[in-house]
Amino acid sequence: MKNNYFLIALLSTSLLSFCVFAHEPSTASELTATKFSGLQTEAGRTVLSFHEALAKGQAESVMSALSPNVIILEGARIERSAEEYRQHHLQADMRFSSSVKTATIEHYVHVYGDTAVSISRSHTVGLYKDKQIDKQGNETLVLKRIDGNWMISHIHWSH
Structure with missing residues (x-):
C-alpha cells in the first residue's frame, strides 16, 4: 500500500511538472530545452533504446x-507481464x-532515486495495413532500477 501512495505522488508530481511549461520560452534554445529533458540519463537512454528496438x-x-x-x-x-506482451502484441x-514515421513532439524523463517517469507526445504518419496513419499519441512509462539496470515496469499508450 505504501508503494501505491509513492507511485501516485510520483505520477502527480511528474504531471504537475509537465504542466509547468505553459509559459512560452523566450528563445529557441529554451524551447528545445523545455520540450526535451532527461533523455541523457540512464533511464532516458533505456527509453530511447526501447523505442529504437x-x-x-x-x-x-x-x-x-x-x-x-x-x-x-x-x-x-491490458497486458500484465512481459511474457503476455511477447505472446500477444510485441510482433504487431x-x-x-x-x-510508420514517428516524430517526438516533447519528451521528459524525471528520475526519482530508483524510479523514473518518462512522459512524451508524438506525431505518427505512414501507411499500416493499407490504412493511412496520421495521429498524435501520448506515452507514459514508469521505470525502476533493478540490480543496477533501468527496467520499464509500466507503459500507458494513448492515441
Whole structure:
C-alpha cells in the first residue's frame, strides 16, 4: 500500500511538472530545452533504446527493457507481464513501428532515486495495413532500477 501512495505522488508530481511549461520560452534554445529533458540519463537512454528496438524489430532488445511483471495499458487492453506482451502484441507493435514515421513532439524523463517517469507526445504518419496513419499519441512509462539496470515496469499508450 505504501508503494501505491509513492507511485501516485510520483505520477502527480511528474504531471504537475509537465504542466509547468505553459509559459512560452523566450528563445529557441529554451524551447528545445523545455520540450526535451532527461533523455541523457540512464533511464532516458533505456527509453530511447526501447523505442529504437521496436522500430528495428529487435524483439529481444525490446523484451530486455521490460520488467518481467510490466503492466501495459493501451486503449481498453491490458497486458500484465512481459511474457503476455511477447505472446500477444510485441510482433504487431514492431511491425507498426517499423512501417510508420514517428516524430517526438516533447519528451521528459524525471528520475526519482530508483524510479523514473518518462512522459512524451508524438506525431505518427505512414501507411499500416493499407490504412493511412496520421495521429498524435501520448506515452507514459514508469521505470525502476533493478540490480543496477533501468527496467520499464509500466507503459500507458494513448492515441
